Amino acid sequence: MLRLTSPKMALDGKIAVVTGAAVGIGEAIARTLLQNSATVVLLDVNDAAGKAVVEDVTKQYGEDKALFLRCNVESEEQIKAAFQKTVDTFGGIDILCNNAGILNESEWEKTVSVNLLGVVRGTYVALQHMNKLTGGRGGVVVNTASMAGLGPLVSCPVYTATKHGVVGFTRAMAAASAVSGYGVRCNAICPHFVQTDLITNIKSKLGQFSHLDDATNQMMENTGLLTVSEVAESVLELVMDETKNGDVLMILKQGKQYITFPSMQ
Ligand SMILES: NC(=O)c1ccc[n+]([C@@H]2O[C@H](COP(=O)([O-])OP(=O)(O)OC[C@H]3O[C@@H](n4cnc5c(N)ncnc54)[C@H](O)[C@@H]3O)[C@@H](O)[C@H]2O)c1
Numbered sequence: 001m002l003r004l005t006s007p008k009m010a011l012d013g014k015i016a017v018v019t020g021a022a023v024g025i026g027e028a029i030a031r032t033l034l035q036n037s038a039t040v041v042l043l044d045v046n047d048a049a050g051k052a053v054v055e056d057v058t059k060q061y062g063e064d065k066a067l068f069l070r071c072n073v074e075s076e077e078q079i080k081a082a083f084q085k086t087v088d089t090f091g092g093i094d095i096l097c098n099n100a101g102i103l104n105e106s107e108w109e110k111t112v113s114v115n116l117l118g119v120v121r122g123t124y125v126a127l128q129h130m131n132k133l134t135g136g137r138g139g140v141v142v143n144t145a146s147m148a149g150l151g152p153l154v155s156c157p158v159y160t161a162t163k164h165g166v167v168g169f170t171r172a173m174a175a176a177s178a179v180s181g182y183g184v185r186c187n188a189i190c191p192h193f194v195q196t197d198l199i200t201n202i203k204s205k206l207g208q209f210s211h212l213d214d215a216t217n218q219m220m221e222n223t224g225l226l227t228v229s230e231v232a233e234s235v236l237e238l239v240m241d242e243t244k245n246g247d248v249l250m251i252l253k254q255g256k257q258y259i260t261f262p263s264m265q
């Protein structure tokens with residue numbers, strides 16, 4: 001295939017928004033998109049860390065390639081403002097990575113609000129800008145689910161529910177977009193355990209299920225930990241491969257695999 005640009009230029013001119021981008025997987029996603037020439041808006045509630053990432057990547061990629069905006073994905077108002085600022089500043093949105101997420105079985109309603117409702121809010125607001133039927137130029141949404149979106153974690157039933165919801169929402173949105181002609185692809189990643197803050201002090205995050213942490217800790221020991229870069233590379237694959245819509249990519253230490261779901265027909 002004749003490449004008109006180098007692979008690293010593949011996202012030149014594309015505008016990406018990444019939620020939960022200040023640290024962890026989101027930071028790695030933002031850096032990987034920048035490395036491939038996208039312009040990236042980083043959204044998070046951690047101002048200090050988010051601004052530090054932007055300061056660092058600006059040295060590497062130049063001015064006007066990255067912007068940090070404080071945005072709590074629990075607030076539709078803040079999401080609308082951040083996305084409008086993105087469009088006003090850079091001219092549109094081509095890529096959305098709904099990545100922000102927490103693990104807290106005590107504050108389980110907050111977990112639902114961030115992990116599931118935050119993905120719905122982000123997708124619906126982004127569609128107002130990306131949908132070809134309403135003046136957008138199409139694009140792709142990649143949602144960060146989890147292996148807990150494919151199978152239950154005994155120690156965190158609500159977290160499990162949110163991630164199952166992200167997988168289901170992503171697949172349904174992908175179908176709705178395809179049938180409606182929105183021109184927006186929707187995909188999800190399901191990483192196994194990744195070395196980030198989210199999995200530190202797990203027992204303190206399990207609430208009434210803290211006595212069940214052994215099974216999860218044992219699984220973590222058995223499977224090993226993914227790096228954030230390994231996860232970000234999978235996000236890049238789903239962003240760049242325009243054949244992917246409604247796809248769910250499981251990411252394990254030993255490799256990655258697209259999930260096949262039972263046919264409903
Ligand atoms: N670490 C893992 O083992 C693992 C595995 C699979 C999936 N995930 C998922 O990956 C995503 C990123 O998690 P991580 O491991 O990088 O965790 P992390 O705690 O290192 O980073 C999460 C980021 O999201 C931000 N955030 C939290 N609540 C927010 C909100 N309301 N609005 C905006 N930003 C918010 C945090 O400030 C932080 O910067 C989450 O959705 C998580 O469920 C993590």
Ligand SMILES: CCCCC[C@H](O)/C=C/C=C\C=C\C=C\[C@@H](O)[C@@H](O)CCCC(=O)O
Pocket residue numbers: 103145146147148150151152153154155156191192193194199202215216219
């Ligand atoms: C308490 C840690 C939460 C980490 C959340 C993060 O999203 C990582 C998830 C990684 C793996 C999840 C695997 C789920 C496997 C299930 O299908 C089941 O096989 C697990 C059985 C053991 C258990 O702890 O429930």
